[in-house]
Amino acid sequence: MEALLARLEALLADNSIFTLQTLSYYGEGLVTTVQLVFLSLVIGLVMAVPLAIGRGSRHRWISLPIFLYCYVFRGTPLLVQLYLIYYGVVFVEGIQDTWLWLILEKPFVPALIAFTLNTAAYTTEIFRGAIKATPRGEIEAARAYGMSRGLMLRRIVLPSAFRRALPAYGNEVIFMLHASAIASVVTIMDLTGAARFVYARYYAPFDAFLFVAAIYLCLTFAILYFFRWLERRLLAHLKPAGG
Template identity: 75%
Template sequence: MDQLNAWFTQLLAGNAIFTANTLGFYWNGLVTTVQLVFLCLLLGIVLAVPLAIGRGSKRWWIKWPIYAYTYVFRGTPLLIQLYLVYYGVVFFNGIQDTIFWEVFKDAFYPALMAFTLNTAAYTTEIFRGAIKNTAKGEIEAARAYGMSKGLMMRRIILPSAFRRALPAYGNEVIFMLHASAVASVVTIMDLTGAAYYVYARFYAPFPAFIFVALIYLCLTFSIMFVFRRLEKRLLAHLRPRGA
């Protein structure tokens, strides 16, 4: 009977939390989550492309620092990285008297930095593997046309590597969407932060978190749909004729 009463209370609370005010919190959390994930992925891929090229360099003083960076950020939890960036900034002497403090005092930007460095490390390794697996015939054909290394990288290797890296990069995008939930621990009102707020106000964990889980699920399936369409379009030459 006590268990039945508890479920009935949760049901009533669930009906109470879906008001215009709480739905506004969910919407703001959704916008914050999308902004954070989109920006970190955009900055991450901008960093990852030159790092992936440098990762394949034969010069040790270029290759090994990049390897150390990717090893550290792929080998440590994202939450720890977020804490180090968010709480570690204040230990720099005099930073509160500089213009940088106007940026770092807002939790959004330390989280964006931590997420960007994390996803750039994973994306670097994804692109490095794709570049390394470029068919030798494509490279020989580019050399036969007299292309320089830079032109060959821009016109042949990178477009081909991007197509091969697309499935793995799609998984990285989904991973970053799910990992962005840790942003709520540094006071960012993202989707998970909105669920925490509604839970704390109405003491209804199941409706609040299940609703947010459904939003994450819809976002995940939307990302999967987009990448499937991209794969179907960019990898059409790999499908059997008539398929």
């Protein structure tokens, strides 16, 4: 770690590479990466909750399509999904003559769609397992109080499942942050895209990618700290008294 910090100090002192202009590229890439990851996680989480409930349904006409969706998106590489969505949009007949093309022609939107569908599939399985692990006593107590299925889900099952799913979902957030590096292959100027630009301009691959790796490392530590703090807050009732 000391060697890495020393190398970073040397890089920042090298004005031929790390100028205000190149740092602005990294700043722009950081904003793009955070936007892409944040939006895909939020939309994916909103999608995953009803999908997880439907995934556990006894009706196969509900659970089977959700299972197939999760199986496909969890069983294929995210890079392949990104290519299929980014390049496949062009082959949709007549789409270039509609208002949708004004949105889909920008690479950020297909990347957002691919990332959202991918993280929604993983999050669905995370929440499905957490919902399935709900203690039977909590379900029986809710029924004894006369709660309807919807009220029981909202007040008992989902809050309890969210607490159990928190560690696994934290890993999914970190995975999406790291996976966002592939967005640069569809011409998005994210953090990795900024590093590629600096490398192509100054022919310094080690310096450019080491700096961006340090940024990813800082973001990962921030996410880990946030989820550990959230776990302490939400799981405080499980700690022994006086512990």
